[in-house]
Amino acid sequence: QKEVEQNSGPLSVPEGAIASLNCTYSDRGSQSFFWYRQYSGKSPELIMFIYSNGDKEDGRFTAQLNKASQYVSLLIRDSQPSDSATYLCAVKYGGATNKLIFGTGTLLAVQP
């Protein structure tokens, strides 16, 4: 059973701080890793994806991947109240599959 694990939170950070969201996955054959943001009652919105070990930066967001530890994280710099949402980690495994396996998501609350 391929699993994606996230701490459900809530993770509470003050405005302007760095929020760190973590995700682990069970299958070493995993190919690519996606972070989505989901506001309550809305659809997942893609933030960024990563498939190589190391860091990938996009604006205030940095994704970090460590395949040896089967660990992927998302850092949000200068957190804003509008960043308050559930952050979903999704994994695409290798081979012929294109499906995403989602974690339960981490609820982030940015306090003004």
Added chain:
Amino acid sequence: EPEVTQTPSHQVTQMGQEVILRCVPISNHLYFYWYRQILGQKVEFLVSFYNNEISEKSEIFDDQFSVERPDGSNFTLKIRSTKLEDSAMYFCASSQQGGVTEAFFGQGTRLTVV
């Protein structure tokens, strides 16, 4: 900016009735997906569709479910005989390619079975 659109946004149906959920994927995308999210739970994969056929389906996608691309733009999910436990948000998604490419989600259809 291109986006995936879904209709209707909310559908209420009686148990045992058939429903069709509709999606218009992003125009140059080749891979189409349906996911669902029961309230308070994970987003779950249902089915993927490529080159006019199902490429993969989950255990959830049993005989009561079917998908179709009836024309060059629409992608539909049919649930033949709805059950109470089919109540969920259903998301359509599309991606330009398979492999290491991102999938973009529509705004979802909230299905309520009563």
